[in-house]
Amino acid sequence: MDFLQPLLGTQKGNLTEGLSKLKNHLSRLGYLTTIHKPSSSSPPPHDDLFDGALQQAVTDYQSFFSLPPTGALDAATLAHMGKPRCGVRDVSPPNTTAHYTFFPGQPKWPAGRRNLTYSFPPGTRADAHKAILDATNIWASVSPLKFKYTKDYSAADIKISFQSRDHGDGSAFDGSGGILAHAYAPTDGRLHFDGDERWVNGVVGGAFDLQTVGLHELGHVLGLGHSQDGGAVMFPQVGNGFRKVLGKDDIDGIRAFSPLIPPDLIPHHGYDHLPILPRRHPHRHASLPPPCWSPEETVALIDAYKDKWYSLHCGNLRGNHWQEVADDVASRCPALPPKTSVQCCHKMEKLRKRWLKDPPRFIATTAWSSLGSHPLSQAVVEISPAIRMLNFGS
Numbered sequence: 126m127d128f129l130q131p132l133l134g135t136q137k138g139n140l141t142e143g144l145s146k147l148k149n150h151l152s153r154l155g156y157l158t159t160i161h162k163p164s165s166s167s168p169p170p171h172d173d174l175f176d177g178a179l180q181q182a183v184t185d186y187q188s189f190f191s192l193p194p195t196g197a198l199d200a201a202t203l204a205h206m207g208k209p210r211c212g213v214r215d216v217s218p219p220n221t222t223a224h225y226t227f228f229p230g231q232p233k234w235p236a237g238r239r240n241l242t243y244s245f246p247p248g249t250r251a252d253a254h255k256a257i258l259d260a261t262n263i264w265a266s267v268s269p270l271k272f273k274y275t276k277d278y279s280a281a282d283i284k285i286s287f288q289s290r291d292h293g294d295g296s297a298f299d300g301s302g303g304i305l306a307h308a309y310a311p312t313d314g315r316l317h318f319d320g321d322e323r324w325v326n327g328v329v330g331g332a333f334d335l336q337t338v339g340l341h342e343l344g345h346v347l348g349l350g351h352s353q354d355g356g357a358v359m360f361p362q363v364g365n366g367f368r369k370v371l372g373k374d375d376i377d378g379i380r381a382f383s384p385l386i387p388p389d390l391i392p393h394h395g396y397d398h399l400p401i402l403p404r405r406h407p408h409r410h411a412s413l414p415p416p417c418w419s420p421e422e423t424v425a426l427i428d429a430y431k432d433k434w435y436s437l438h439c440g441n442l443r444g445n446h447w448q449e450v451a452d453d454v455a456s457r458c459p460a461l462p463p464k465t466s467v468q469c470c471h472k473m474e475k476l477r478k479r480w481l482k483d484p485p486r487f488i489a490t491t492a493w494s495s496l497g498s499h500p501l502s503q504a505v506v507e508i509s510p511a512i513r514m515l516n517f518g519s
């Protein structure tokens with residue numbers, strides 16, 4: 126993306142070397158209309174004239190990312206354009222309340238295809254396998270789709286590979302930085318990582334997280350376009366040394382896309398599925414609130430715990446903190462009999478054990494809260510570092 130900086134201050138009517146590269150870049154991202162043969166691997170030719178079409182494309186780009194829509198190549202716009210991002214084009218959103226988008230024509234996997242297989246070519250790095258397994262589990266936890274690894278690369282629905290520069294699909298990668306990955310709308314199934322980037326499965330400074338970018342690209346494979354919501358996984362740009370989880374906008378998007386959630390994904394009685402047994406000594410515990418947790422309370426507990434954990438600068442909760450968590454839960458669920466601090470503490474410990482035992486399975490099985498837009502599993506993913514360190518210090 127070195128061609129960007131010399132373009133600072135160029136304006137309509139200028140003939141400046143590098144503008145053709147900017148035009149090619151904006152064409153690929155969907156801001157400039159060009160005739161682009163899918164079979165051709167070279168980008169469409171452009172000239173170095175700053176014309177009206179380019180000005181409009183720059184304005185549209187600025188609008189998509191909530192920058193001042195001036196159409197000018199100012200420092201902020203050029204710096205923004207230089208950030209690492211996905212190579213899939215940005216699509217205008219259909220409405221103003223939600224930011225998620227779909228591909229033109231809303232291609233999707235047929236309703237009968239709920240179980241998708243994925244595969245890698247032989248020799249693909251092991252940490253990519255793990256990252257994609259976790260990413261597929263996350264999408265499965267918020268959609269009716271299920272994913273299964275297969276060794277048979279040629280027969281897989283989703284084909285994931287690392288590619289470099291021109292790799293024969295008409296969307297050449299650009300070496301280190303710039304475009305990180307791209308994927309194709311349903312039911313193509315191709316997902317390409319730029320093999321020239323520094324990848325890692327996790328959070329390491331200077332490297333891109335395979336799970337985060339995999340989650341984003343799988344969103345495309347499932348039919349989601351780019352979101353303008355900077356908190357969404359489907360936002361086109363991503364930083365290095367950073368892991369992102371699904372945001373509300375992503376979940377709203379995939380749910381709008383596949384509204385038919387099979388009944389078996391909706392728990393009838395919260396997450397613990399604990400039968401309410403008649404108490405042996407009804408009077409002895411009459412003053413205690415009921416021990417079973419509603420989904421609302423469980424989500425409120427996780428949120429309250431998260432807030433407390435962060436307010437303690439990621440420190441452990443002591444006895445009085447648990448009382449504050451209990452009070453917070455009670456205020457978030459005023460209609461329900463309040464839980465005690467000990468009950469809150471024990472419930473978090475239970476969640477922690479289930480999480481530690483098998484995080485992907487926890488995500489996959491802790492599917493939906495009956496609250497709709499707030500999947501419990503997602504809330505747990507957000508605070509997994511806190512859950513890992515949970516203790517009962519007093």
Ligand SMILES: [Zn+2]
Binds near residue numbers: 212342
């Ligand atoms: Zn993308």
Ligand SMILES: [Zn+2]
Binds near residue numbers: 288292296307
């Ligand atoms: Zn490709």
